[in-house]
Amino acid sequence: MSWQAFVLTAKLAFLTAIILLVLGLPIAFWIAFSPRRWKFVIEAVVGMPLVLPPTVLGFYLLLAFGSGTAFGRWYQHLTGSTLAFTFSGLVVASVLYSLPFAVHPMVAGIRAVDPRLIDAARTLGADKHKIYGQVVLPLAWPGLLTGVVLSFAHTVGEFGVVLMVGGNIPGATRTLSIDIYDQVQSLHYSAANQTALVLLLFSYFLLCLVYGLNRRSFMWAGR
């Protein structure tokens, strides 16, 4: 197994999960609590990567990163290189691609909090931020953790987007999934098998964690 690809993938997934925790939480809170009737419009945007083929995202990102768009030129001017073929580019792509995997479990976790507790906190004079921070957050943690773990796992499993905007650079954009693909193409089946097996066990472990977490949270809800 390529150690370099392993470290790179772990770094990418970790960064993506952290960014999505910070970015996803406010979105999840808004979706869970906002009374707006057009909320579904935003929910649909967040959920899009679930149904879109990665090639759609990869294609548009490649165009957006390129010198044909204002954004691409601006970034190139700022940093001297395009976002495509860089680690930062992959982080941007992964955050977009894994957004629903973070937000959906978070929303579910927040919605699972007993509204009577929130009402009680309100009657006791707690303001919105205090309710969010001291009542909802601690009770919704299984959902939040599930969101973080799933976005981590989904980023590890990312392939199509990385293939389209990554450019297969060792140490920068050659992730484990690309590495496996290359090994298979070069007929190094035993090397591919090693890496694939590690990923298989790893995914199983992570999903056990997710389902285990949610089993416990259900038990608590039923108590």
Place this chain on the structure above:
Amino acid sequence: MSARRLFIVLLLALASGSAQELKVAAASDLTAALAKLSSAFEKESGIRLNISLGSSGNFFAQIENGAPFDVFLSADKSYPEKLQESALTEPGTLFTYARGKLVLWIPANSPLHFAADGNGVLTGDLNSLSGPSVQRIAIANPEHAPYGRAAEAVLRHYGIYDRLRPRLVLGENISQTAQFGQSGNAQAAFIAMAIAVTPEMKGNGHFFVLPQESYPPLDQAAVVLRSSRNKAEAQGFLKFLESAQARRILSEFGFEVPAK
């Protein structure tokens, strides 16, 4: 008839198929040329080509594992030869249908300049690729794409491989390599001439043909696969590739066709 039985019957009907269709696995440098070749072939024989495009190495691995293609058009000779060694091809069908040419493509607004003769063949060196205006150079993945190996050979030939190595980005196949350049993400791309001459690429930049002595010849071989159930039709298509009409189309797209 139960739904399940109906499903099986439909499946069988699809699988037995009409011989009026050939499944062709083709190297992606043939993307544009094959569109024209297939319509010419269909007009002549009434047989439709069902074309899958990708990197030759990818198809080699797929065919080795039983992919149901009738014909394999590789971007080099070694993959079909290896298939022949493993007895996966129809004996006596392997032949070289064209020689691919490698070009250096740069976008229209590129500040780079290269010396070339009247035929567009590079006459000077490639040193300006190591200048500051170039951050990324796209080549196909040398691990499994013949044009990628050729590009690497060219860079070594001009003695700039080690210097440029950190700037190389690898396309999955030669089409993706072109797309890295065309979308403005790479400032130069080593691609097949057959792709550089398409309107999409021509409209956005220009290219320099790399001299043949700078890389090993990209002789492209075609072969009928042993697992094919339409061998007669497949051989008919290979015969068509040798026809004057097919040779004209191939050379129109920048391929060199072997003397008859």
